Amino acid sequence: MNEAEIKERVAAFLAEHDPSGDRLEFLRARFDAGLAWVWFPEGLGGLGVARELQQVVERELAGTPQINTGVQGIGLGMAAPTILAFGTEEQKRRFLRPLWTGEEIWCQLFSEPGAGSDLATLATRAVRDSDEWVVDGQKVWTSGAHHSRWGILVTRTDPDVPKHRGMTYFVCDMHAPGVEVRPLRQITGEAEFNEVFLTGVRLSDDLRLGEVGDGWRVAQTTLMNERVAIGGAPVRRGGGMVGPVLDAWHAHPELRTHDLHQRLLALWVEAEVTRLSGARLREQLVAGQPGPEGSGMKLSFAKLNQALSGFEVEFERDLGYDDWTFRRSEDVDFYGRGPGYRYLRAKGNSIEGGTSEILRNIIAERVLGLPSEPRVDKDVPWKDLPR
Amino acid sequence: MTLLYSEVEDELRAAVRGLLADRCPPAAVLKRIESDPHDLDLWKTLAGEIGVAGLLIPEELGGAGASASEVAVVLEELGRAVAPVPFFTSSVLATQALLPTGDALLGELAEGRKTAALAVSFAASPYRPQRGSSVRIEDGRLSGTVTGVAGADVADVLLVPVDGDLYAAEGAAVEVVPSLDLTRPVATVTFEGTEARRVGACDLAGVLRSGVALLASEQLGVAEWCLDTTLAYVKERHQFARPVGSFQAIKHRLADLWLDVVRARAAARNAVADPSPLSVAVAQSWNAAVAVHAAEEALQLHGGIGMTWEHPVHLYLKRAKSAEIALGTPGDHREALASLAGVPGPE
Numbered sequence: 001m002n003e004a005e006i007k008e009r010v011a012a013f014l015a016e017h018d019p020s021g022d023r024l025e026f027l028r029a030r031f032d033a034g035l036a037w038v039w040f041p042e043g044l045g046g047l048g049v050a051r052e053l054q055q056v057v058e059r060e061l062a063g064t065p066q067i068n069t070g071v072q073g074i075g076l077g078m079a080a081p082t083i084l085a086f087g088t089e090e091q092k093r094r095f096l097r098p099l100w101t102g103e104e105i106w107c108q109l110f111s112e113p114g115a116g117s118d119l120a121t122l123a124t125r126a127v128r129d130s131d132e133w134v135v136d137g138q139k140v141w142t143s144g145a146h147h148s149r150w151g152i153l154v155t156r157t158d159p160d161v162p163k164h165r166g167m168t169y170f171v172c173d174m175h176a177p178g179v180e181v182r183p184l185r186q187i188t189g190e191a192e193f194n195e196v197f198l199t200g201v202r203l204s205d206d207l208r209l210g211e212v213g214d215g216w217r218v219a220q221t222t223l224m225n226e227r228v229a230i231g232g233a234p235v236r237r238g239g240g241m242v243g244p245v246l247d248a249w250h251a252h253p254e255l256r257t258h259d260l261h262q263r264l265l266a267l268w269v270e271a272e273v274t275r276l277s278g279a280r281l282r283e284q285l286v287a288g289q290p291g292p293e294g295s296g297m298k299l300s301f302a303k304l305n306q307a308l309s310g311f312e313v314e315f316e317r318d319l320g321y322d323d324w325t326f327r328r329s330e331d332v333d334f335y336g337r338g339p340g341y342r343y344l345r346a347k348g349n350s351i352e353g354g355t356s357e358i359l360r361n362i363i364a365e366r367v368l369g370l371p372s373e374p375r376v377d378k379d380v381p382w383k384d385l386p387r
Numbered sequence: 388m389t390l391l392y393s394e395v396e397d398e399l400r401a402a403v404r405g406l407l408a409d410r411c412p413p414a415a416v417l418k419r420i421e422s423d424p425h426d427l428d429l430w431k432t433l434a435g436e437i438g439v440a441g442l443l444i445p446e447e448l449g450g451a452g453a454s455a456s457e458v459a460v461v462l463e464e465l466g467r468a469v470a471p472v473p474f475f476t477s478s479v480l481a482t483q484a485l486l487p488t489g490d491a492l493l494g495e496l497a498e499g500r501k502t503a504a505l506a507v508s509f510a511a512s513p514y515r516p517q518r519g520s521s522v523r524i525e526d527g528r529l530s531g532t533v534t535g536v537a538g539a540d541v542a543d544v545l546l547v548p549v550d551g552d553l554y555a556a557e558g559a560a561v562e563v564v565p566s567l568d569l570t571r572p573v574a575t576v577t578f579e580g581t582e583a584r585r586v587g588a589c590d591l592a593g594v595l596r597s598g599v600a601l602l603a604s605e606q607l608g609v610a611e612w613c614l615d616t617t618l619a620y621v622k623e624r625h626q627f628a629r630p631v632g633s634f635q636a637i638k639h640r641l642a643d644l645w646l647d648v649v650r651a652r653a654a655a656r657n658a659v660a661d662p663s664p665l666s667v668a669v670a671q672s673w674n675a676a677v678a679v680h681a682a683e684e685a686l687q688l689h690g691g692i693g694m695t696w697e698h699p700v701h702l703y704l705k706r707a708k709s710a711e712i713a714l715g716t717p718g719d720h721r722e723a724l725a726s727l728a729g730v731p732g733p734e
Binding site: 253254373 | 389390391618621622629630632633634635637638639641642643645646649650651652653654656657669672673718721722724725728729730731732733734
């Protein structure tokens, strides 16, 4: 299918569905027409066509009701590609449509207090009980668990084999008895994250994603989709975190100094070359020759966001903060709040979704082919690992 | 506009890389630098057999009629090899100055029969094109000096910009001075009533800017060699019973360097696809610094051997540091961005 054909599709769809009518009905119809994510298979919100045609769809449907990519981020970016890759036909049909329309919000139950960068040491147990599983454990840093209907969950199902081999992946029913979500107030004052306590939670076996013991491989698919944050690269020059900094710079000529000017120019250049790398990466993807550059994008943005937001606080010389009120946020809104918030929140950019240290290891080993550090946990059953 | 390499460019790269691997390995460059650094035999083959000298020159004037993006690929390879050939000085800088005039000399340059140099200091920039020059013209004769001219020692013709015009001269005194970059010597050029032929008008700032756009690709090549060579070394070199490259302290530095090089590639491609003053200033302020950083990291991560004359890493450090200054420092280019990118300074 080419650009003209997909435009025809969208035009036909718009002729039959009024964007000014009911929002949810419109989104459901868009999914059913295969215009949700065109690279997904037919019947699952897509048309089985090239991914770059999605841009055409988005352009043609601008101005119609939109999904909320903020609050739906984990569902769209992590759960959906994992369900598509490992789900049964029934699971795909059950979960993908309400996930895309936003009727059901998703969260991700991976990290634990003792298992962050070393995720494979996780201890949340799932024990089989005929055609159900009983889950006990604690998860942490769960963004948006407080308004989620489903979670993607990695558990330990076999403690007698080495850590990577004894895990199993589930879809967790966040409304099931025994699921308790507690807010985790963070340095910005608000609570976008949660601790999730799982006590005797019963999940039926048809909520399992992938084979028993294959949880690590399934989780890798999720994490890869999280990290190839190509969407994070601003398309427009001066977009992204450099935008509000430039706005402030233009608004307050009286605060400019020579030192800040030099530093801002250097950051502007770094933002621009990072944006160009993102543009080059997108071209490679369209040409079907994905380069390894994607591995570095999140790393560059974390560093830039932190430097730029810190710069902005310093530039504005404002000792205040917009609002410390404890609140449960819907999603991360960098630009709706002040520079102090941006500065504090950006500190998480080098931790969430793989720390910058882990990402450097991945680049060093998988892109540059450098040897791994000696491992002391190899071939040791999980239950015998020191902790 | 694309930031990717075309198939034609990939083929050109393969041809140049193959020849350089044969004829210009780092050991050969090392051997030459103390006597006569320029490898004019290699230059003859590059110009004559691969046809690099005429890439920018239109077909009707005897060249290949290629674009800046092919020239950029050649420069990446020449940078990787720190090849001591006058491609950048003659086929890029001098040729670009000459192109608008359509002068017959272009045909000779295209075939590599003659080599030219632009009599402008390598320390000049698009923002201060006259830096280092005191040349005047009177009754068709040139007088004055230009310091830090690259490629002058092997040039058959000097192209001298004076007051918006370009002159061709053959009888100047060219005195090579010791230069930081051993593979691209600089010289002081002195004119003492030297006879000169006016060849046409010259937008010197524009010529230097086109040169800057392409120099970013040479710097990319230098950085790539440094990264690749260092990666190979830390995989081989063992300390504390394991490869040095398995230590996280080393891996993280190389991952960061790789990310800098990835961005340098995007910046270099952008500068040739869209050679606007803004793209060019971005590419040069980023790539010049990345090349220097890559060479410094390469030296450090090679340990003591990186400090020796026998190891070629010093050639790359010297090239990188000199090229950082050439045609504007990163700071000069960033300063230009203040108005180009709309980031004004204090009032």
